Amino acid sequence: MKLVLRVRKFFCRVPSCARRVFAERLPEVVAPWARTTERLTVLLRAVAFALGGEAGARLAKRIGLATSPATLISLIRRTPLPDPSPARVLGVDDWARRKGKSYGTALVDLEKHRLTELLPDRESETFARWLRANPGAEVISRDRGERYAAGGRRGAPEATHVADRWHLLSNWREATERVFDRYRGRVKQVIVAAPELAGKPATAVLPAKGVNRRRKYLEKQRARAQAKRLARYEEIRKRHARGKYLTTIAHDLGIDYKTARKYALSDECPTRKPHKRSRKRLLEPYEPYLRARWKEGCKNGRGLYREIRAHGYPGSRTQVADFVARLRTEENGKKPQAPSAAGEPLTPHRAAMLLLRRPERCDEAEHQARAELGNVHPEVGLAVGLAVGFTERFVEIVRERRGGELGRWLSDAEASGVREIRQFAHKVRRDEAAVEAGCKLPWSNGQTEGQITKLKAIKRSMYGRAKFDLLRQRALYAA
16 A cells, blocks of 8 residues: 655745755654654554564564564664663662573662663673662662672662572572582482372373383483593592692693582582482383272283373383282282382482471471481481571571571571581671671562563574664563
8 A cells, every 4th residue: 555645845945044945744644754654663563572573574464564574673673762760679680691601681670560671791890880870779689699799889889789588598408408418328318208199090190191201311321421420520539639729620620610629528429410310110100000090990911001001101011011910919918018109219409498398388208308317327417407407597587587687697607517508608798788688678589580581581582593782672662
C-alpha cells in the first residue's frame, strides 16, 4: 500500500534565515523523512523488541508486513531509552556475556522491581563511575565479591552495603562441605535409608523410561578421570613432603594454587562429585516396581520382563529371571527378604546440605544420618560437632535477622579447631559491616537474580550473536 500526502509549503522572507522553505509537519501520521507511518513504526518496534531481527521478520511476513531483519534491528537501536531514575535501593550482580570468558554487570532498582542499567564489564571502576554519575543510592545489595564492594565504596561512600543472605548460606555450606570432604571415605560409611515403598501400587514406583539412558560408558570415563586424579594427587603429596612450596607445585603442574593446596592437605585422593549417584545394575531402578507387581500377584518372569522392557529397560531377561528367582526364594522363607534399595551413602555435599536444612523438613532417615555422622570416627565426630553447632547458630543469625549476634559468632569461629571454619570467619571479618546489615535489613539479591534470568532469556533468543548495545536496548526496553 502506498500513501500519498499533500502538505503545505511555507517560505521565509527573512534573508538571513538558513532555511528558506518549510514543509508542513504531520507528527501524528509520519515522522520527517520517514518511509513508514507512525502507527506502522510502533507496530514494527513492538515486534522487534519482542522477537529480535530474524524471528521478528518472519512474524511480520506472516501478518502481512514487509520488512527485513536489518530494518528491525536498526529500529531497536534508534529507539531512545529514558534516563535511569535514581535508585535508593540498588541490587548489583554479574551476568555472563560469554560464560567463562566475559561478564557484565546488572543493576536493579529493588524498590521498583525493574532493571536500571547494564554495564559492559564487572570492574569496580566501571561500577564506581556509574554510581558517581547517578547519585542517590542509599543501600547497595550485593554478593561478597571484592569488585562490587570496592566500587560501591568509591562511587557511593555513604551507602549501606548489604551482603546477600543466600550467598552467605551458600558460602557456609561450601566451608562445611570442605570439612566433610577431608573425611570423604568415612562420611560415605553413613547410609541414608531409602524411603519406604511398601504398600504403594506398582505404577507409583515405576521409574522413568530414560533412567538408564546416560549409563553407557560413564563407568569407564569416571575410572580414567579418577586414575589421572590419583596420579596428580600422589605427585603433589610427594613434592609437598619434600618441602616444595605449593605455588611452585601449582606452577610446575599447570594447575591452580587452590587445587594444589586442596590435594596437599587432603588425607585421601579427592573424587569428583557426581551430579547423580550412578547405578550399579541396570535392573536396580526397576526392582521396586518388580516387587510391587510380585505382591499384586504377577509372578511370571517373562511377563514382568516384557512390562519393564516396554518401559525402557535395556538389559537382558536373565537379570530379571535371577531377580524373580530371588523373590520366589524369599517368599518361600528360605532366605530373609532384602530391601530393594538399602539406601545411598552420604556424600560431603549432602552432609553439608543436611546441616543447613530446617529440622522440621528432614525425614526420619535424614535425622538418623545426622545422628550417625558424628560416630564414624573420633576426628570426624569432633569436626561434625563443631560444624553442627556453628551451623545452627549461623543459620539462626541469618534467617532470623539476628545481626547483633554476628560478632560473637565470628569470635567463636575464629577460635575453633577446624581450619575451614576459621578461614570462613576470617573472610567474613573483611566484610563484616555488609554481612551484619544483610542479617538485619530485608533487602537481598533475589530480585537481581530474577532479572538476570530474564536477561538470559533475551540473550538466548538472539542466538548469542548480539552486540552489547543491542542486548542492552532490548533488556532495558523490556524492563
